[in-house]
Amino acid sequence: ELKVEQNPLFLSMQEGKNYTIYCNYSTTSDRLYWYRQDPGKSLESLFVLLSNGAVKQEGRLMASLDTKARLSTLHITAAVHDLSATYFCAVRRAAQKLVFGQGTRLTINP
Amino acid sequence: GAVVSQHPSRVICKSGTSVKIECRSLDFQATTMFWYRQFPKQSLMLMATSNEGSKATYEQGVEKDKFLINHASLTLSTLTVTSAHPEDSSFYICSARQGINQPQHFGDGTRLSIL
Numbered sequence: 001e002l003k004v005e006q007n008p009l010f011l012s013m014q015e016g017k018n019y020t021i022y023c024n025y026s027t028t029s030d031r032l033y034w035y036r037q038d039p040g041k042s043l044e045s046l047f048v049l050l051s052n053g054a055v056k057q058e059g060r061l062m063a064s065l066d067t068k069a070r071l072s073t074l075h076i077t078a079a080v081h082d083l084s085a086t087y088f089c090a091v092r093r094a095a096q097k098l099v100f101g102q103g104t105r106l107t108i109n110p
Numbered sequence: 111g112a113v114v115s116q117h118p119s120r121v122i123c124k125s126g127t128s129v130k131i132e133c134r135s136l137d138f139q140a141t142t143m144f145w146y147r148q149f150p151k152q153s154l155m156l157m158a159t160s161n162e163g164s165k166a167t168y169e170q171g172v173e174k175d176k177f178l179i180n181h182a183s184l185t186l187s188t189l190t191v192t193s194a195h196p197e198d199s200s201f202y203i204c205s206a207r208q209g210i211n212q213p214q215h216f217g218d219g220t221r222l223s224i225l
Contacts, residue, residue, distance in 0.1 A: 033213070040221070041218070041219070042116075042203050042216050042217060042218045042219040043154075043203070043216045045213065045215075045216075048213060088153065088154070095210050097144075097156055097159060098144075098156075098214060100153045100154050101153065102152075102153050103152075103153050105151075
């Protein structure tokens, strides 16, 4: 059974700092997604990573994938308050269902 | 981009009533639709997967008689919560996918509150 674990689950950081959220998954999978969720809202798609070594960047967020380690990272550079949200990774194996991590609640303080 | 519309966005109703939530893919044909439930401060939990024209496949522990799913067309799926009780209060999110290798697109969610 595919399991996805994120850490940390809670992250409070100062504006201007860098930090990384980790996403580990238990079995070989063919695609990994990162989503953002604001309070009371649905999911916003951030990245999809398909292959080993894939790196994608959008603004202050950068996601990477290491399929051998079964690990993805979401790196935040010079954080700003607007990035405060809950971030989910989700993994899918072949034609099976999407499995979500627990989510990381990120709070960025001025 | 692909848009999934979910309606209503918020429902407040009395215990014992049935509530229907609609999920529409506006600019693509969704061969598969998914229904999730999310409790406060938790992750998304998949309730069921439905393919157009077929019966929905429910996840373990989800009562199919309580959560009725219909996916009668390639652009519409509905979730009906029958005889809703306060413990059914939650955030329900639908998602749609055009093909097996296509990404899932998420609706805006429906916040259901049962009094």
